[in-house]
Amino acid sequence: MTDFWSDVDRHVVRYGGAFTPEIIARAEGSHVYTEDGRRILDFTSGQMSAILGHAHPEIVATVRRQVGELDHLFSGMLSRPVVDLSRRLAESLAAAQDAIEEDPAGGPDGGQAPGEQARLDKVLLLTTGAESNEAAVRMAKLVTGGHEIVSFARSWHGMTQAAAGATYSAGRRGYGPPAPGNFAIPVPNPYRPDFTTPDGALDWRRQLDYAFELFDAQSVGAPAACLVEPILSSGGVIEPPPGYLAALRRKCRERGMLLILDEAQTGLCRTGTWYAFQRDGVVPDIITLSKTLGAGLPLAAVVTTAAIEQRAHERGFLFYTTHVSDPLPAAVGNTVLDILERDALDQRAAKLGDQLRRGLLELKDRHAVVGDVRGRGLLQGLELTDGDDARAGADRLGAEVTRRCLALGLHMNVVQLPGMGGTFRIAPPLTSSDEEIERGLAILDEALTGATA
Structure with missing residues (x-):
């Protein structure tokens, strides 16, 4: 572990934002897995891309067949x-x-x-x-x-x-x-x-x-x-x-x-x-x-x-x-x-998006620091506020909620730009289950509670 991060410091060019402090060993479905065995729910679909989740069996089969042909x-x-x-x-x-x-x-x-x-x-x-x-x-x-x-x-x-x-x-x-x-x-x-x-x-x-x-x-x-x-x-x-x-x-x-x-x-x-x-x-x-x-x-x-x-x-x-x-x-x-x-995943995304949005709006009702919920389908945004101004930036709060989510087993993507670090981009895979959406919402709820206690 020490050698890994030492090699990162010595040899890897930093290309924007901080690296997530985990070594990812594999990924499957809606989860990524760390080298030390932790399972992390992926609410960013990788880099907002893995709409079918990670290592989808049909994608894996296509790559194996096509690379040989x-x-x-x-x-x-x-x-x-x-x-x-x-x-x-x-x-x-x-x-x-x-x-x-x-x-x-x-x-x-x-x-x-x-x-x-x-x-x-x-x-x-x-x-x-x-x-x-x-x-x-x-x-x-x-x-x-x-x-x-x-x-x-x-x-x-x-x-x-x-x-x-x-x-x-x-x-x-x-x-x-x-x-x-x-x-x-x-x-x-x-x-x-x-x-x-x-x-x-x-x-x-x-x-x-x-x-x-x-x-x-x-x-x-x-x-x-x-x-x-x-x-x-x-x-x-x-x-x-x-x-x-x-x-x-x-x-x-x-x-x-x-x-x-x-x-x-x-x-x-x-x-x-x-x-x-x-x-x-x-x-x-x-x-x-x-x-x-x-x-x-x-x-x-x-x-x-x-x-x-x-x-x-x-x-x-x-x-x-x-x-x-x-x-x-x-x-x-x-x-x-x-x-x-x-699999009619347009309809699936609409259904899961409604479920996710309802959950985020419930979090907004429970947490005064949630200023806005917006988006469509399985691309949702949640903007935090900090202080008396309901529209003030919340970079530090966003970073703390992100850290707590990761510790609890949820990867969330906060917009990593000055003045926008209190806005989360939430984009789970279209293949997510209802239970995975609810678990992600529950972890986010716990992280918000801890960050604002």
């Missing part, structure tokens, strides 16, 4: 797993779009009219979320001829160049100037409203109008895309109010910008529907998928329309990487889709 190819070669996954992702998005057109979101800022948005049926398979956002931004710039990218001020889209340029929640200081043309707009956060109605609620329409007035004032006339998460995850599990994404899409249309939705953490059933954009009735021009697509393995996708892909191809779109269209992760992606479809 066809694992990696020259980047210009194609295989059946890659083409099959591309087709199936397009079909799942078509089904989501059909559901929207049958029952569009209501209200003046509601869903799209039938046929307004072309099908998302062209797929590029990559490895990570950052890489998929990089490719999407690169494609948008080439297709529109612009270079200006708009994102939320608490966004997280990745650590590569264009993705990092559109990331505002952390990592901007000390690395020199990002590529020109990146703009931040305020986050529509109902719990911490900046623009308010007379009754104190968030006035997101006025906020959005003001945001784009500022963008227009600074723009050099070269808008390319707006890249946003339908639910900000690292930014604190903040869900834009109904109607917001439709209004944002209109702002994009008025300026000739493409709308890119980053569904790294919300796509593929986690929020109770196959894609988070279904709630808002807003189909993007480009969608990026990653974490949930590989269920813990490195697999990502960019999906766009045939017209956008054709224009990009005509203009020489280049995103030739070492692991583009690799057959091994693509085979895993096909198995992920098999399980999601067969």
Whole structure:
């Protein structure tokens, strides 16, 4: 044990936040197991990715079979797993779009009219979320001829160049100037409203109008895309109010910008529907998928329309990487889709999400330090407060609750950014049992009691 942590200190680069003070030996289902035999309930699905839990038997079988048949190819070669996954992702998005057109979101800022948005049926398979956002931004710039990218001020889209340029929640200081043309707009956060109605609620329409007035004032006339998460995850599990994404899409249309939705953490059933954009009735021009697509393995996708892909191809779109269209992760992606479809895990996530949310709201009633509960499906956020100001930050309290949860056998992920350390991202696997959800809630309850005693 001593040698392990000594080797960590001597040889492992620290890449953000503190390492969890446990040596993890294996993982199975909803749990990870330490070298000293402790079982820890995983309420973060690994890095918000293992939607089928750890070591799912069918995923394990696919990896074992595929690695012995066809694992990696020259980047210009194609295989059946890659083409099959591309087709199936397009079909799942078509089904989501059909559901929207049958029952569009209501209200003046509601869903799209039938046929307004072309099908998302062209797929590029990559490895990570950052890489998929990089490719999407690169494609948008080439297709529109612009270079200006708009994102939320608490966004997280990745650590590569264009993705990092559109990331505002952390990592901007000390690395020199990002590529020109990146703009931040305020986050529509109902719990911490900046623009308010007379009754104190968030006035997101006025906020959005003001945001784009500022963008227009600074723009050099070269808008390319707006890249946003339908639910900000690292930014604190903040869900834009109904109607917001439709209004944002209109702002994009008025300026000739493409709308890119980053569904790294919300796509593929986690929020109770196959894609988070279904709630808002807003189909993007480009969608990026990653974490949930590989269920813990490195697999990502960019999906766009045939017209956008054709224009990009005509203009020489280049995103030739070492692991583009690799057959091994693509085979895993096909198995992920098999399980999601067969086991109706969108419905399972909605049911478990309701159970989890009810439990979190009960904790809010019992613990004065719980200021807000928010989220959708099995992506829930719980924000702690500290002191008399119900909206003050609670970094130290969040760290203490996290420590106590781990000691009691629950891994919780607090947002590890200054001023946001009192916000938990809670994302158990979609395969969790009712009992595991209740046990996690009970441990969190005990940790909150101990931390505030």
